[in-house]
Amino acid sequence: DAKTTxxxxxxxxxxxxxxxxCNHSTISGNEYVYWxxxxxxxxxxxxxxxxxxxxxxxxxxxxxxxxxxxxTLILPHATLRDTAVYYCIVRDxxxxxYKLTFGKGTLLTVNP
Amino acid sequence: xxxxxxxxxHEVTEMGQEVTLRCKPISGHNSLFWYRQTMMRGLELLIYxxxxxxxxxxxxxxxxxxxxxxxxSFSTLKIQPSEPRDSAVYFCASSSGDYTGELxxxxxxxxxxx
Numbered sequence: 001d002a003k004t005t006x007x008x009x010x011x012x013x014x015x016x017x018x019x020x021x022c023n024h025s026t027i028s029g030n031e032y033v034y035w036x037x038x039x040x041x042x043x044x045x046x047x048x049x050x051x052x053x054x055x056x057x058x059x060x061x062x063x064x065x066x067x068x069x070x071x072t073l074i075l076p077h078a079t080l081r082d083t084a085v086y087y088c089i090v091r092d093x094x095x096x097x098y099k100l101t102f103g104k105g106t107l108l109t110v111n112p
Numbered sequence: 113x114x115x116x117x118x119x120x121x122h123e124v125t126e127m128g129q130e131v132t133l134r135c136k137p138i139s140g141h142n143s144l145f146w147y148r149q150t151m152m153r154g155l156e157l158l159i160y161x162x163x164x165x166x167x168x169x170x171x172x173x174x175x176x177x178x179x180x181x182x183x184x185s186f187s188t189l190k191i192q193p194s195e196p197r198d199s200a201v202y203f204c205a206s207s208s209g210d211y212t213g214e215l216x217x218x219x220x221x222x223x224x225x226x
Contacts, residue, residue: 034213043116043203043217044155091213098143098162098207100215102155 004088009107012082018075020106022088025069032091033064034100035073037084044087044102047073078110116218118204124224130192133221136185137206145215146179146189147203155203161187162209194225 005023012018035047055062061074087105117136146158159169164181181187205215
């Protein structure tokens with residue numbers, strides 16, 4: 001699986017958009033980009049995933065660059081409850097597609 | 113659905129004792145995962161089951177660790193004998209195996225070995 005690089009931490013004001021970047025320059029054609037988050041003392045929670053098109057759901061939007069070497073997770077109106085560690089994961093859709101390899105993630109702190 | 117259910121939520125034991133962690137996956141899910149989380153190593157995949165069969169146990173630290181899935185609704189992770197370095201939060205997750213690849217995690221079992 002390709003590796004990802006994320007900033008260690010970020011801050012965001014409540015009510016503003018939070019934009020979390022992720023670099024995955026070695027991603028291959030059949031690998032998806034997944035985002036999970038982990039609120040303190042809870043299990044990780046799936047947010048969104050995509051292959052090459054931008055994706056949106058009720059939680060967030062995922063913007064993937066045309067060359068697929070980086071992506072941005074957007075929380076449009078961050079709330080205090082969005083404070084969490086956000087993990088960007090690249091995952092193969094092939095034989096080992098069950099594996100989610102978590103890195104260190106980005107600690108997003110939403111401030112009042 | 114109640115989600116993935118893990119027990120116990122907290123366990124404190126002494127070195128050398130046997131520890132058994134339990135997991136009930138979401139009904140209908142055919143994949144089950146055991147992860148371990150520590151400050152030093154982050155989230156690590158220990159073992160993965162598909163249709164109750166262990167597929168990949170390469171993440172299991174050593175022979176002291178064993179995992180079973182006797183049926184589709186129950187799995188155990190056993191540590192015998194336990195050591196202080198086994199102290200961690202152990203997460204169980206399940207997946208339906210659909211195209212989304214979404215894993216649903218339990219709340220975790222926090223293990224402290226004294």
